[in-house]
Amino acid sequence: MPRSFLVKTHSSHRVPNYGQLETQREANSSCSACEELVGSCHPPDEEPPSTPSDPLPPWDSTSAVACISLPLLPHHGEALGASGPEPQKTSWVGPRAGQAPSVPLKDSFTLPPLLVLPTRWPPILGPDGALDKRLRAEGTPRAPGSFECIHCHRPYHTLAGLARHQQLHCPLPAGPAFTCRYCDKEYASLGALKMHIRTHTLPCICKVCGKAFSRPWLLQGHIRTHTGEKPYTCPHCSRAFADRSNLRAHLQTHAGTKKYRCPICSKAFSRMSLLARHEEVGCCPGP
DNA sequence: CTGGGGAGGGGGCCC
DNA sequence: GGGGCCCCCTCCCCA
Numbered sequence: 001m002p003r004s005f006l007v008k009t010h011s012s013h014r015v016p017n018y019g020q021l022e023t024q025r026e027a028n029s030s031c032s033a034c035e036e037l038v039g040s041c042h043p044p045d046e047e048p049p050s051t052p053s054d055p056l057p058p059w060d061s062t063s064a065v066a067c068i069s070l071p072l073l074p075h076h077g078e079a080l081g082a083s084g085p086e087p088q089k090t091s092w093v094g095p096r097a098g099q100a101p102s103v104p105l106k107d108s109f110t111l112p113p114l115l116v117l118p119t120r121w122p123p124i125l126g127p128d129g130a131l132d133k134r135l136r137a138e139g140t141p142r143a144p145g146s147f148e149c150i151h152c153h154r155p156y157h158t159l160a161g162l163a164r165h166q167q168l169h170c171p172l173p174a175g176p177a178f179t180c181r182y183c184d185k186e187y188a189s190l191g192a193l194k195m196h197i198r199t200h201t202l203p204c205i206c207k208v209c210g211k212a213f214s215r216p217w218l219l220q221g222h223i224r225t226h227t228g229e230k231p232y233t234c235p236h237c238s239r240a241f242a243d244r245s246n247l248r249a250h251l252q253t254h255a256g257t258k259k260y261r262c263p264i265c266s267k268a269f270s271r272m273s274l275l276a277r278h279e280e281v282g283c284c285p286g287p
Numbered sequence: 288c289t290g291g292g293g294a295g296g297g298g299g300c301c302c
Numbered sequence: 303g304g305g306g307c308c309c310c311c312t313c314c315c316c317a
Contacts, residue, residue: 011293035300039314044306068301082292190303191303191304192298192299194303194304195297195298195299195304196297196298199296199297213295213296214297214304215296215297215298215305216306217304217305217306217307218295218297220300221294221295222294222295225293229298239292241293242294243292243293243294243295244307244308245289245295245309245311246292246293246294247311248310249291249292250292252291252292253290256291261293269289270290270291271290271291272311272312273311273312273313274289274290274291276312277288277289278288281288
């Protein structure tokens, strides 16, 4: 399932304004966990309370920090728009502004969103033939058969894992939506919202250049740009990369196959972004 | 205009 | 519930 389909939004998400967030970070205190890195990481003190039932969150609009809203919907599934009104609240996350629509071309769409798999799953190969760890991680049990999805019969090792999975079938069956005050995105769980809020508060700060990041591991990756560390090496040409995703993209250059093809001129591209740019420059002029 | 690297965003899963 | 790690994806830049 495309990650974009896991969250609703009222508008295209934009990159947070680092400048506007600077003042918030200054008010935060340091986090010892991230202090061990080059930068500092502050737990977002504006995060919501641990329980939605807390009457007064420790933040408010006057402190210019995030907040959640709890719509009083007895059956929130209606608010999801699966069968109910509020179509303006159910628009899927689309391409960013200025970006050619490319949803049907995304890698994610080449994968069946919800596979019905046997209890003992065979290796799942992605479009490039590599083991698709995303699908495996989503449902592969260590002790198959302990818990099974009533919808697709996927086995799950833990009840928690099954519960999370079943939200894909019945999102927000009776619970409230958690809405980010910054961008109005809605999330099914408080934890997901907390994670999202970090993308606004950017609590992890590089001590070298002052740049802020939402998560410590993003900061770690950034620190490699200062240290020059490149732990990921291409097995074909021994070229090293600081980021695993970039190595993966590089491996496509060795694959010799171009997965993305222009529907008009049939020209193939190794990356979706190249195809999108190809469309933007006029091969496939839109209406 | 294309190919590719660098850097980063963001959500999911496991522990 | 949080941290770590995974993944896909995007933008920017340069050759």
